[in-house]
Amino acid sequence: MIEVLFFFEVVLAGMLAGTMYSLVALGFVLIYKASSTFNFAQGAMVFFAVLSFVGFMELGMPFALAFLVTVLLMVAVGYATERLVLGPLTGQNEDTLLMGTIGLAFVLQGLAQAVWGVEVRRLDLGIGDFPIPWVADNLGIFVSALDVAAGVVSAVLIVLLVLLFRFTKMGLGLRAVADDPGAAASIGIPLKTIMLMVWSAAGFVALVAGMMWGARAGVQFALVDLALKALPVLIIGGFSSIPGAIIGGLIIGVVEKTLEVYVGPSFGGGIEGWAPYVLAIFFLLWRPEGLFGEKIIRRV
Amino acid sequence: MTSKPILGPYSQGDILRLGAAMAVTFLVLPLIIQSDYWYSSILIPWLCLALAAIGQQFVMGYAGQLALGAAGFMAAGAFALYNIELRLPWMPFPLALFFSGLIAAALGVLFGLPSLRVRGIYLMVATLAAQFFIIWTIDKFGWFKNYDTSGIITAQDIVIFGHAFTSPLEMYLVVAAVVTVLTILAINMTRGSVGRNWMAVRDMDIAAESMGISLLRTKLQAFALSAFYCGVAGALFAFTYLKSLEPVAFDIKLSFQILFMVILGGLGTINGAFIGAGFILLFPVVLNTVGNAWFHGMIDATIISAIEQVVFGALIILFLIYEPLGMAKLWEKLRARTFGMSAVRPTVPADLAQKP
Numbered sequence: 001m002i003e004v005l006f007f008f009e010v011v012l013a014g015m016l017a018g019t020m021y022s023l024v025a026l027g028f029v030l031i032y033k034a035s036s037t038f039n040f041a042q043g044a045m046v047f048f049a050v051l052s053f054v055g056f057m058e059l060g061m062p063f064a065l066a067f068l069v070t071v072l073l074m075v076a077v078g079y080a081t082e083r084l085v086l087g088p089l090t091g092q093n094e095d096t097l098l099m100g101t102i103g104l105a106f107v108l109q110g111l112a113q114a115v116w117g118v119e120v121r122r123l124d125l126g127i128g129d130f131p132i133p134w135v136a137d138n139l140g141i142f143v144s145a146l147d148v149a150a151g152v153v154s155a156v157l158i159v160l161l162v163l164l165f166r167f168t169k170m171g172l173g174l175r176a177v178a179d180d181p182g183a184a185a186s187i188g189i190p191l192k193t194i195m196l197m198v199w200s201a202a203g204f205v206a207l208v209a210g211m212m213w214g215a216r217a218g219v220q221f222a223l224v225d226l227a228l229k230a231l232p233v234l235i236i237g238g239f240s241s242i243p244g245a246i247i248g249g250l251i252i253g254v255v256e257k258t259l260e261v262y263v264g265p266s267f268g269g270g271i272e273g274w275a276p277y278v279l280a281i282f283f284l285l286w287r288p289e290g291l292f293g294e295k296i297i298r299r300v
Numbered sequence: 301m302t303s304k305p306i307l308g309p310y311s312q313g314d315i316l317r318l319g320a321a322m323a324v325t326f327l328v329l330p331l332i333i334q335s336d337y338w339y340s341s342i343l344i345p346w347l348c349l350a351l352a353a354i355g356q357q358f359v360m361g362y363a364g365q366l367a368l369g370a371a372g373f374m375a376a377g378a379f380a381l382y383n384i385e386l387r388l389p390w391m392p393f394p395l396a397l398f399f400s401g402l403i404a405a406a407l408g409v410l411f412g413l414p415s416l417r418v419r420g421i422y423l424m425v426a427t428l429a430a431q432f433f434i435i436w437t438i439d440k441f442g443w444f445k446n447y448d449t450s451g452i453i454t455a456q457d458i459v460i461f462g463h464a465f466t467s468p469l470e471m472y473l474v475v476a477a478v479v480t481v482l483t484i485l486a487i488n489m490t491r492g493s494v495g496r497n498w499m500a501v502r503d504m505d506i507a508a509e510s511m512g513i514s515l516l517r518t519k520l521q522a523f524a525l526s527a528f529y530c531g532v533a534g535a536l537f538a539f540t541y542l543k544s545l546e547p548v549a550f551d552i553k554l555s556f557q558i559l560f561m562v563i564l565g566g567l568g569t570i571n572g573a574f575i576g577a578g579f580i581l582l583f584p585v586v587l588n589t590v591g592n593a594w595f596h597g598m599i600d601a602t603i604i605s606a607i608e609q610v611v612f613g614a615l616i617i618l619f620l621i622y623e624p625l626g627m628a629k630l631w632e633k634l635r636a637r638t639f640g641m642s643a644v645r646p647t648v649p650a651d652l653a654q655k656p
Contacts, residue, residue: 038421088621094420095366099563100620102556106613113606225552231425239421268440277429284414284422 009066009142010261016147018253019154020216023209024230025237025245026157027202032239033165033178034198037086038098043227044105048072050210054123054219057117059102070201070207078199082192109224121219125149125211148211154246156265159203161242170197198243232280238290247291252276302360309491310442311444318484325476330469339468339539346574346581347472347479348537353561353573354486360559361568362495364502365415369427370558372434372532373527375550376406378391379444381535382545383612385456386446393460402534407434408527415519419505439547454543455538471540482529486570489525498522499568530558560612564619566626575627584608 022268024046045187052073054065062074081104089100127149131142165171173194176184213223229252237248264271283290303321310318352370359367382469384391390404391399411430415423438444444451444482458465458474465474489495497518500508509515538545557580565576591604619626 001313035546040421085617086569092620095364096624098366098421098424100617102559103616103620106556106609106616108613110606110609110611110613114603114610117600118602166409172338224561231421233429235422270436270440274429274432274436277425277432281414281429284418284426288418288422 010257013294014254014257015250016151018249019151020212021229021233021252022246022249023154025233027205028234029242029245030198030202034174038100041105043224044108045206046210046227048108049207050214050219051112051116054121074203075200114155123214123219125215132247171263227278232276235280236283238292239291244292336468339472343472344475345477345541346578348533350574350577352480352530352533352558353577355526356558356562357525357573359522362498366424367427368424368555369430370530370556371550372431373404373530376407376434377531377534378538379438393458401528404531405524405528409520409521412520412523433545455543475536477542554624564626566628569628572626572628
């Protein structure tokens with residue numbers, strides 16, 4: 001019984017940790033859906049956003065104001081990216097765009113460190129990273145309050161984004177742009193506005209993800225490497241699917257946690273570092289488009 | 301001046317340039333440079349990294365497969381050489397180096413397999429698996445490190461024909477000899493049928509396949525040769541530059557640096573690998589020196605390295621927008637302007653050659 005409960009606990013912790021990967025992956029999906037660009041810089045945006053947020057708080061801003069200013073800053077970053085990076089590269093093949101966003105990632109993470117410094121910051125959201133006493137007492141399962149909060153926040157964000165995509169005029173325009181930018185522009189959909197909205201949304205998601213990660217592991221450069229794990233998440237879930245990002249995150253979270261707990265000790269640990277990527281390889285061989293992605297057909 | 305091949309794929313100008321480069325490498329530099337610093341901190345790492353960058357060129361610049369695991373294969377080569385020297389001490393150094401490259405190449409084929417089905421960012425994730433998995437394996441299985449617990453393993457001496465190459469100049473000559481041979485081979489391959497198949501696959505893989513080029517063979521060949529070059533480069537890097545073996549020296553940061561060397565140097569060029577490696581290696585040195593000279597150590601080293609990241613990132617973006625063929629192309633333009641020569645070869649990616 002104890003073992004079963006423990007297994008359940010491990011899976012639950014994995015799922016909740018996985019939602020944090022999902023949050024990063026979500027930003028990726030937003031931009032990919034709208035512009036067919038793999039935004040490698042999403043991880044750097046997470047780091048940039050949360051480091052700026054903590055920096056503004058250190059300057060004496062209250063929580064809400066710092067949050068607002070950081071959101072505005074991320075909108076500015078999105079605007080600058082559109083104008084200075086992706087705009088001039090329009091029409092290039094996707095590998096070139098990807099390399100461009102790798103460049104962008106280094107600019108963002110470098111800038112953040114140059115402005116705010118490199119030391120590890122603590123971020124206190126008022127949610128403890130320890131087991132919720134009530135659940136522990138009554139169900140015998142230890143789940144961290146922060147994990148639960150991250151799960152709830154991701155769920156809310158996902159519902160909001162899905163509603164946005166499905167039921168608003170902007171969402172409709174966005175899907176049109178994703179389908180065929182030329183045709184969308186020719187019927188009067190404001191391409192630039194839509195892209196700015198998407199980048200702002202991605203920036204907002206990045207900030208939320210960064211706050212969750214930062215509260216757990218401290219605001220530090222290692223966040224960029226953690227965010228890299230959103231890539232296998234996307235491969236499993238599919239790059240163009242919001243539910244895919246969530247399911248992919250859950251799968252990665254559960255698999256790496258269970259492997260680490262049950263297999264890890266016999267190898268001295270650290271399986272978490274590569275397990276998501278190797279899992280992604282198996283998915284690539286079995287189902288390259290991901291669980292929820294659209295099949296890609298290439299023609300001569 | 302048109303360049304007509306007179307010896308294999310080499311034109312007269314090529315032979316002259318190659319001869320001049322070799323003369324400078326083996327005669328002029330050893331004669332004029334006395335300081336050990338130049339050999340052990342600039343020339344040796346430059347040549348090693350350039351060799352790894354050539355490997356990255358094969359797979360990315362020529363075969364068009366976006367890979368990001370060069371440092372993993374370098375680590376494989378380095379630890380392979382360490383173990384061969386340790387366990388098979390009778391094996392001559394050149395042969396041991398060759399086998400280290402082969403071991404890395406086998407891993408390259410293994411992790412290149414996904415390239416048969418996917419490309420772009422998908423492939424990048426698959427190669428990231430190589431990066432993380434190889435480093436983890438070396439780190440966690442004591443056998444690879446000969447159960448050393450101190451964390452730092454000293455590399456063995458390089459012994460060829462009973463002579464130990466231990467001074468910086470001697471080590472430089474060993475590295476230069478290996479790099480020269482492999483560079484000439486690389487030029488031969490990329491200008492021959494091997495390279496042309498790679499480029500055909502890069503420019504349009506489906507079209508290449510329907511012309512009878514085997515994708516399986518061509519892509520795996522690129523991965524194997526790329527990993528071979530990276531493996532040899534990693535072994536030399538560990539034995540002549542670091543002089544120790546530690547998996548952390550080959551982390552993902554190094555993979556990114558090699559990627560940057562190739563993009564900034566110029567995709568699909570061999571000299572771009574040398575130019576890119578030189579730039580990525582020297583720029584931080586220059587930035588540090590300038591930073592110290594102007595601000596007298598008032599700027600923290602971490603801030604300088606942050607600025608370095610911004611500059612590299614910005615340069616990547618600028619080059620992709622304004623000169624997708626990188627510094628090698630700039631160099632060629634400069635040469636054309638100075639000497640009135642133009643040597644445009646069909647080695648560059650088709651979609652990069654046509655500017656927007």
